[in-house]
Amino acid sequence: MIIDADNRAAKLQRVRSGEKPRVLELCSGCGGLSLGFAAAGFNLQAHVECDPIAAKSYALNFEPPEGVSSDKWSAPRDMVEQTADDVVDDLGLATPAAASFDVLAAGLPCQAFARIGRSKLRSLKGDVDAFRNDPRARLYKRFLQYVEAVQPVAIVIENVPDILNFGGHNVPEEICATLEEAGYNTGYTLLNAAFYGVPQIRERLFLIALDQSLGIRPSFPEPTCKAELPSGYEGARTVALKHVPSEGSRFTPIPQASAMAAGAVSTKEAIADLPYISEHFRDPAAMRRRKVGDELAYRSYVDLSEYARRMREWPGFEAGESVTGNVVRLTPRDFPIFRRMPAGADYPQALKIAEEIFAERLLLELSPPPHGSKPWDDLRGQCVPPYDGGKFPNKWWKLDPALPSRTLTAHIGKDTYSHIHWDSKQQRTISVREAARLQSFPDGFQFAGAMNAAFRQIGNAVPPLLAMAVAERLRNDLMATRTEKGVGPTPPDSMAA
Known part of the structure; x- marks a missing residue:
């Protein structure tokens, strides 16, 4: 993968001068992740969503960048069929993809990774390995192609914890290894929305990568609330963590709520x-x-x-x-x-x-x-x-x-x-x-479409308050200096749940 160090350095200088980091989000849905990033002071420069109703919802709630027409802003796009430069050309942005975005984010489709989704695929296709052949399971490879085209200084991926065990394969470890070869420091962990002010027990994996020139490892937000996870969620967390390597892992310990934290929102x-x-x-x-x-x-x-x-x-x-x-x-x-x-x-x-x-x-x-x-x-x-x-x-x-x-x-x-x-x-x-x-x-x-479509968009979304917590910590990391945080691999004994 090509590393354009000068380009990334210019982007970091831009962000550190006070300019809002510019975000390209793939698989944006109706905009839950984007809403959190916007609230944390990021600039929503472009988004890609193949569902036309979700893309319309996104456009209902977020203004297009200057010079981008509302028709183009609300149009559905497919990250497989369109390259990053195709997206830039279609929107009419003034600069090529490599110069247009500072942050690349994605809530990649989780159906092939989630155990409930795997069961459904088996029943529909009559194939025990149907989830392995689902095209959505390979979108992370396409995402990595976008990384090379965009040369972001920061990367955020959200998915279900089961992505840690894709038929015995830890996909986040593979993504992190690839990104490290491309000049990023990486880390991933599990965050539960209830610990960040969302009235919902929702466990999700977040992977973050930062340009190595920052000299810091990615960090994750500290919980603002405390909640007792039901046994089913604790069990799923335990199963997921079994597939984190005992040595050389990029896994970051799950942030713990302090005893003084407020109770979860009911x-x-x-x-x-x-x-x-x-x-x-x-x-x-x-x-x-x-x-x-x-x-x-x-x-x-x-x-x-x-x-x-x-x-x-x-x-x-x-x-x-x-x-x-x-x-x-x-x-x-x-x-x-x-x-x-x-x-x-x-x-x-x-x-x-x-x-x-x-x-x-x-x-x-x-x-x-x-x-x-x-x-x-x-x-x-x-x-x-x-x-x-x-x-x-x-x-x-x-x-x-x-x-x-x-x-x-x-x-x-x-x-x-x-x-x-x-x-x-x-x-x-x-x-x-x-x-x-x-x-x-x-x-x-606001949500476009009828009732069923609105429900589906909501269920697919990243909770905005959780997204905002992640985005706020990311922006702090982008402004940090080498002396503020340590660099290096996660020690093997740090895999605490």
């Missing part, structure tokens, strides 16, 4: 002030007519938490007296189940409740149908979901108002049963705006 603190929604069972036709962009007033009688105030008042994304995104799924069979589920309940408990509801319905029948008959099956189907409780224990989950939410994924674009509102009076899954709040998108952030 789901109640996050969304209790958002509009009360009941049209889905009172007037389904009204819910069908409602659009993602339609506004409803906030709940004025609810105490406003510090987190909610921050989401309402995010600079550049301030909300007024009302907010968009108040659409929910119409699943009438399950509303009575939602109402009876206790906070924190999962699918096996929901299934038990559904069977109780079915038994009650049978008692109301003047002539109960015979067990196993078609009328009996039909009535049961009106009350009881069809999924096996043993195979899908985590398919449903009712939010606990006192705790952070579980991880939001792109699958909420298809169903939101993993996030049922704790308020039994509302008997529903979360709305688009509630999902956005749990991901730390401010209330003024």
Whole structure:
């Protein structure tokens, strides 16, 4: 890989003179990572996103650089089909790719790396190794080609922890080794969004690389909150870390919250002030007519938490007296189940409740149908979901108002049963705006497309508050001097969880 030391030196001088670092983001989605970088004082110079709806959302929320048309700014692009110079030419930027950007960032698609995604690929393609052949699993190699073309002084990659075990291969170690040959100091670690003010237990890998001329190793933000990780997350973390080499690793110890850190933001603190929604069972036709962009007033009688105030008042994304995104799924069979589920309940408990509801319905029948008959099956189907409780224990989950939410994924674009509102009076899954709040998108952030597309964009995104913490630390590192931080490989005994 070519190293253009003079170019990188000029970029560092530019940044250290006070100019905002210019960012090119690949696989930008709707802009969660970009929002964090913008809040930390970076300049969003260009982005690449192949999903046209997500690309439109990005353009709705971020102004194009001077001289770039809104049509070009909102257009979808494919990082495989277009080179860095193609992107620059298409946008009409004044300088070539190697001179246009200081930072290269990407939240690379995680479906081929995530264990849940691997299982789906196996079932769809009938191939146990389908995840290895998924083109998305090779995008990191394409990303490295962008590194050579752009010659950034800093690099940020976000992905799921399972990328540490891609069929036994630690992909971040490979990326780091390649980047070190290209003149970068590298490091990676696991960060959980709940430790950075996001009301969601969301574990992600972050890899950062800095030009070696800085003379420092990358660092990661210190947690501002403390939270107890559920056993499933602790287990996944342990499995991922097993694939970190015992010697010569680029892994950085996971930052630990201090004993004095504030508690994690709860789901109640996050969304209790958002509009009360009941049209889905009172007037389904009204819910069908409602659009993602339609506004409803906030709940004025609810105490406003510090987190909610921050989401309402995010600079550049301030909300007024009302907010968009108040659409929910119409699943009438399950509303009575939602109402009876206790906070924190999962699918096996929901299934038990559904069977109780079915038994009650049978008692109301003047002539109960015979067990196993078609009328009996039909009535049961009106009350009881069809999924096996043993195979899908985590398919449903009712939010606990006192705790952070579980991880939001792109699958909420298809169903939101993993996030049922704790308020039994509302008997529903979360709305688009509630999902956005749990991901730390401010209330003024808008989503293009209909409900399913909005949910998918939110689930795919990097939480903006976590992105901002990473970006703030990165900017500090870019301004640091050789005497401020040590250089050298991570010692083998530093692999503390």
